[in-house]
Amino acid sequence: MQFPSDRKYTKDHEWVLMEGADAVVGITEFAQSELGEIVFADLPAAGKAIKQGDTFCVVESTKAASDVYSPIGGKVKSTNSKLSDSPGLINSSPYKDGWLVRLEAVNKADLEGLMTAEQYKTFLGDKA
Amino acid sequence: MSGENLKRTPLYECHQQLGGKIVPFAGWELPVQYSGVIQEHQAVRQKAGIFDVSHMGEVFVVGAEAEKAIDAMTCNNVATLSDGKAQYSAIVNPRGGIVDDIIVYRYSPRRYLICVNASNADKDFAWFCEHNKFDCEFRNKSSEFGQIALQGPLATKILSSVPGLTDIASLPYFHFQDRKAFGCDVIVARTGYTGEDGFEIFIPSAQTPKVWTELLAVGSPLGLVPAGLGARDSLRLEACLPLHGHELSDDLSAYESGLGWIVKLNKGDFIGRDALVKEKEAGSQRGLVGFLVDDPGIARHGDKIFDAKGMEIGWVTSGTKTPTVNKALGLAIVTSPFTKDGSTFFVEVRGKRLAAHVVKRPFYKRALS
Structure with a gap:
């Protein structure tokens, strides 16, 4: 299982990657494997203000809908438009092509409470 | 459902060995998927899949008045069955609601097998015993059978590549036979819950793992895969086969929930008949429909349905985005003007109202070969 070291992780299995002043957010490889094949991603509208911990996306498998919580506060700059036709990118490329939301005006202080790749790997333990 | 009370089927170890993801369902620990719901669903549509349905209940009815007893407690006409034939039917309560949907298998007018839903097995058996005023006995054999x-x-x-079953192709749809195969006595029925051709095989519990393993061994080279509850649900939903607790319930009448085709009012008296006669005369106030979601999003069980003016008109009984049809679709109970094909309404999903329209059921029908 992959744990890219360039980003931070949450206990709810989201990741956040800083790109310049923006924060890109997605779900981890572990999260996608638990959810199974994703058939729809319900993404927020651009411009929406988000606080850390808010439910800001919902990803759905054939069986169920699962909330995704924002690892960081900010304002939605854009969402991954490829997911409307290819929600399976969240499964096949959770850390790259399957990203969910790009935030601007982020609250960088929120990063401090998050886990490093190494800490997240330890947190998953045997489940990874 | 608390963890310690969950039951395990005879195939529990087989599922673990195959990497099945085990979840609680209807009081049982069962695999929701092995390789993935979509892959398993497609395998069943294109080639074949095997499912552990050992959680289903088996009740034998034995005695001189077995036929009368079943006839008095179910809405379909048991008298039209002949030996070796099976019938889809339902146990109806005095309000016309569905206690359970069942399959009745006739061995002889004095001996029947009834297959009931896992979550209702105890309730059904108690119902049978309570209402049995006839010269026959109901025997709950659920724990003795895998399926x-x-x-x-x-x-x-x-199945016809299995020694002892080489002629099984000649078994007609909704017929069954006692057979010797896999080194034991099995009951093979040409029935299913996927919309595809197939069989449901009743097996003594102890021999169930052997049958499972042998079927996978002969079938895998042809593309047979083990399939879990996830695929079972998406397959049955595409085929619009109802699920008790979703489309069917004690509080929805047989007509409302789309089971009018198995209600035989002319066969004579049965529990629930009076209520159903009245409803038939007056007309049903609501009914079951299939719908497609037009806006992006997926409707789920329990989501509320509104008309264009914002009036609540029903609810979603089952919904998902299914692999073969590849659209967000579902079944719903709506008030009568909205049961017509082409009717439009809105499904409320997480506060958003998504446009949807009624289509003819089923969503999927296999091509007859």
Whole structure:
């Protein structure tokens, strides 16, 4: 299982990657494997203000809908438009092509409470 | 459902060995998927899949008045069955609601097998015993049987490669036979819950793992895969086969929930008949429909349905985005003007109202070969 070291992780299995002043957010490889094949991603509208911990996306498998919580506060700059036709990118490329939301005006202080790749790997333990 | 009370089927270890993801369902620990719901669903549509349905209940009815007893407690006409034939039916309560949907298998007018839903097995058996005023006995044999469903266009080819079952292709739809195969006595029925051709095989519990393993061994080279509850649900939903607790319930009448085709009012008296006669005369106030979601999003069980003016008109009984149809679709109970094909309404999903329209059921029908 992959744990890219360039980003931070949450206990709810989201990741956040800083790109310049923006924060890109997605779900981890572990999260996608638990959810199974994703058939729809319900993404927020651009411009929406988000606080850390808010439910800001919902990803759905054939069986169920699962909330995704924002690892960081900010304002939605854009969402991954490829997911409307290819929600399976969240499964096949959770850390790259399957990203969910790009935030601007982020609250960088929120990063401090998050886990490093190494800490997240330890947190998953045997489940990874 | 608390963890310690969950039951395990005879195939629990087989599921673990195959990497099945085990979840609680209807009081049982069962695999929701092995390789993935979509892959398993497609395998059943294109080739074949096997399902552990050992959680289903088996009740035998034995005695001189077995036929009368079943006739008095179910809405379909048991008298039209002949030996070796099976019938889809339902146990109806005095309000016309569905206690359970069942399959009745006739061995002889004095001996029947009834297959009931896992979550209702105890309730059904208690109902049978309470209402049995006839010269016959209901025997709950659920714990003595495992059950495997073999489903898909290649199901017949796979099953007929098993010694003792080489002629199984000649078994007609909704017929069954006692057979010797896999080194034991099995009941093979040409029935299923996927919309595909296939079989449901009743097996003594102890021999169930052997049958499972042998079927996978002969079927795998042809594309047979183990399939879990996830695929079972998406397959049955595409085929619009109802699920008790969703489309069917004690509080929805047989007519409302789309089971009018198995209600035989002319056969004589049965529990629930009076209520159903009245409803038939007055007309149903609501009914079951299939719908497609037009806006992006997926409707789920329990989501509320509104008309264009914002009036609540019903609810979603089952919904998902299914692999074969590849659209967000579902079944719903709506008030009567909205049961017509082409009717439009809105499904409320997480506060958003998504446009949807009524279509003819089923969503999927296999091509007859």
